[in-house]
Amino acid sequence: MECPDCKSTHIRKNGHRRGKQNHICVNCGRQFVSNPQIQPGYSDDTRIICLRMYVNGMGFRGIERVTGIHHTTIIRWVVAVGQQLPDAYDPEDIPSVGELDELQTFVGSKKTIWVWTAVNHFQAGILAWVVGDHSAETFEPLWQIVRLWHCFFYVTDGLKVYPLYIPDGDQIVNKTYMTRVEGENTRLRHYLARLHRKTLCYSKSIEMLKHSIRLLIHYLKFWDVPVPFRFIP
Template identity: 70%
Template sequence: MQCPQCSSTHIRKNGIKQGKQNHICVACGRQFIDTYDTPRTYSDDIKQHCLTLYVNGMGFRAIERVTGVHHPTVIYWVKQVGHQLPDAPSSDKVPQVGQRDELETFVGFEKNKIWLWTAVDHFRPGILAWVLGDHSGETFQPLRAIVGAGKCYFYVTDGWSVYPGLIADGDQIVSKTYMTRVEGENTRLRHYLARLHRKTLCYSNSEEMLRHSIRLLLHYLRFWDVPVPQ
């Protein structure tokens, strides 16, 4: 037996690692085992199956228990797909009446709150645009720029204090009664994505991962399929 680093044959056994005999090179100190497993490759069907489970409310470790695919691998696939997708599927319909609302969640730990701001067309299903950030008008500005380009006649909101300063007088309707569309879309996000459930052990360790997850879910809710990670 030779050391893979210095080719020395002065080798000693050095315990068991992951169920296999571990060795150490006396000359250079390199540790190694006799044989390494060949990296597993997964078919497109398995990748799509795991991602479909993810956007249907299962957490990464639950997917691992059901499918046998290690959860870091599923996380990697979500990131791959998230990089490929736009924030929201494009729409050629200009909304005449827009609704806006905020969904509260957290990243890392429960006190690190973050808000998902969403905008929808009052008359059609689906989320037109969204942004992540704090609960201030500064976070709302990019969403206003995206949806404002549609030149809605009215915007329906819940009356949060930042809206009057950013929406022209007469263009805002404050009414929870007429916000059923946007509240329903936000409820669907909570229902389908485990990390957005109100009481869950699943949560986002990073804002980046939350963004990838939202992109993937919105694509799924629009087309009812998931892209294949490349």
């Protein structure tokens, strides 16, 4: 037996790794097992199927039970894709009437988090969103996007934060006219298990929630999911 790096034959046993005898090279310190089995990575089709299951209401452990793929592997795929996707897409038509609303969810040990969404009153799809608490600091980045639309009106639910940014006379406080944004928020809850009102699925971190929302919004816009990086097992 020789070291795979320096080819030295001065080898000693060094415990076990995953049930196999581990060796160490006295010359260079490289550790290795004899006759290692190289596990092939999952195909692109398998990765895409798992991500589609995820954005169609299944949790990570549910996908694991169906496919046999460990849930942490699927989580890494979601993170890899979420890091590739943007937070917002340029609207096909600049909205003349915008709708703003907040969706409540939980992160970690039942910490209340809000997903703020902005949509075009006359077209489907979420155009911009942010995640955080119910404060003006959270809404500020969203408003920096929405204000560029120069809408004639902004329809809201009357949260006290909105008048701090929306010019006088441009805000309509009326839940009746918020069917578009409420419908989009309902779709988020329907398609993403961690946003269901009564569920055992929950977000352990805000970053994981953001990755999930990016992936879902992409899916609802294009009805497809990107392929995760191949180097992720």
